[in-house]
Amino acid sequence: MILKRFILCLSVILVTISCSKVKGPDKPKNLISKEKMVDILMDAKLIASASSVNKKIMSENGIDFKTYVYKKYNIDSLQFALSNNYYAFHIKDYKEIYTKVEDSLEALTVKFKALEAQEWKEKTKREEDSLKTLSKEKDTLAVIKVKDSLKTLINSDSLRRTILKKKFQNEGILVEPISDIDVPRK
Numbered sequence: 001m002i003l004k005r006f007i008l009c010l011s012v013i014l015v016t017i018s019c020s021k022v023k024g025p026d027k028p029k030n031l032i033s034k035e036k037m038v039d040i041l042m043d044a045k046l047i048a049s050a051s052s053v054n055k056k057i058m059s060e061n062g063i064d065f066k067t068y069v070y071k072k073y074n075i076d077s078l079q080f081a082l083s084n085n086y087y088a089f090h091i092k093d094y095k096e097i098y099t100k101v102e103d104s105l106e107a108l109t110v111k112f113k114a115l116e117a118q119e120w121k122e123k124t125k126r127e128e129d130s131l132k133t134l135s136k137e138k139d140t141l142a143v144i145k146v147k148d149s150l151k152t153l154i155n156s157d158s159l160r161r162t163i164l165k166k167k168f169q170n171e172g173i174l175v176e177p178i179s180d181i182d183v184p185r186k
Contacts, residue, residue, distance in 0.1 A: 024089035
């Protein structure tokens, strides 16, 4: 019976304590501004996503993704943690910060997709231009080859005629052509 009363009293005390307003964390002396917090969280998300994909490239370029954001914004991990805890307790401020982060990341996504589309258009344009150039060069080369082969045929044909003419003249077989119409010579 005493145990039941003790449990009942303890429950009432705990409910009373838990229902009372809990004071959140104190505002840090060096609280990071909301705008700067948006930039920090945005860079942290970009670095985290980039590091999961290109960890080797980042390490080759000397980027330590764990400390990069701290160095860039001249803050330390304690200052960030205290500011993050403060904003996390004040839900309206934290929601406002994360809404700005999401909007900024979405804007970056749109911008990079537009850049990719532009690069793709330029790349296909260059490929198309190079194919046209190659086609023109191929056509020009074909014309040159045909001209060369015609010259070769003409040269070989005239060479044959010359050889045959000399051969027949030497043997006395060559006869002057006679036309059907006698044209008076002047």
